[in-house]
Amino acid sequence: DAGITQSxxxxxxxxxxxxxxxxxxxxxxxxxxxxxxxxxxGLRLIHYSYGVKDTDKGEVSDGYSVSRSKxxxxxxxxxSATSSQTSVYFCAISDAGTxxxxxxxxxxxxRLLVL
Amino acid sequence: xxxxxxxxxxISVVEKEDVTLDCVYETRDTTYYLFxxxxxxxxxxxxxxxxxxxxxxxxxxxxxxxxxxxxxxSFNFTITASQVVDSAVYFCALSEPAGGSxxxxxxxxxxxxxxx
Numbered sequence: 001d002a003g004i005t006q007s008x009x010x011x012x013x014x015x016x017x018x019x020x021x022x023x024x025x026x027x028x029x030x031x032x033x034x035x036x037x038x039x040x041x042g043l044r045l046i047h048y049s050y051g052v053k054d055t056d057k058g059e060v061s062d063g064y065s066v067s068r069s070k071x072x073x074x075x076x077x078x079x080s081a082t083s084s085q086t087s088v089y090f091c092a093i094s095d096a097g098t099x100x101x102x103x104x105x106x107x108x109x110x111r112l113l114v115l
Numbered sequence: 116x117x118x119x120x121x122x123x124x125x126i127s128v129v130e131k132e133d134v135t136l137d138c139v140y141e142t143r144d145t146t147y148y149l150f151x152x153x154x155x156x157x158x159x160x161x162x163x164x165x166x167x168x169x170x171x172x173x174x175x176x177x178x179x180x181x182x183x184x185x186x187x188x189s190f191n192f193t194i195t196a197s198q199v200v201d202s203a204v205y206f207c208a209l210s211e212p213a214g215g216s217x218x219x220x221x222x223x224x225x226x227x228x229x230x231x
Contacts, residue, residue, distance in 0.1 A: 042206060042223035104219060106160035
């Protein structure tokens with residue numbers, strides 16, 4: 001199994017509060033991704049990173065920011081959480097540095113409930 | 116329009132039946148990759164298979180088989196003699212070049228329920 005951990009695994013928060021989710025990898029992979037999973041929508045890309053301090057937006061980036069100061073850590077921040085951000089969040093990694101797509105491997109997920 | 120369409124939202128079968136999960140994709144690129152992932156009730160996402168656009172050979176792995184047809188832009192997944200442990204949500208995904216990187220797009224998933 002790819003070494004990917006996410007923390008916290010579960011979180012309940014209130015509307016308007018900031019929330020930071022952490023993804024940590026031990027594989028030294030270049031690419032890291034944040035997805036959200038909602039019923040009827042499958043997996044939707046929020047942001048991704050292709051290197052330290054190199055990030056880009058995905059399909060549903062509004063209301064989210066990311067940071068990657070080290071290869072192994074990719075942080076997802078909800079600046080001011082809203083109920084629509086209640087979801088399961090997955091981190092993924094891949095080693096696409098050669099230009100060829102490598103398989104994405106996923107972390108265990110974080111369940112976030114915004115009240 | 117969806118780039119990856121999994122038209123079957125939910126499929127219910129009885130154990131030992133064969134079942135095919137459909138995946139239709141849309142791309143203008145000649146080089147791309149297709150994937151299938153499994154998400155069991157425990158919630159983790161498990162990689163099953165990757166196929167590149169230049170390899171149309173069908174793949175078989177135990178009870179699982181995949182039929183890739185570029186002519187119909189389909190990458191279907193068949194489970195032979197289904198078992199209760201096959202109950203899961205299955206996702207098909209497409210990776211296309213995007214500014215030099217390959218960013219996957221996932222279908223909405225097909226929930227497979229296998230009854231004993």
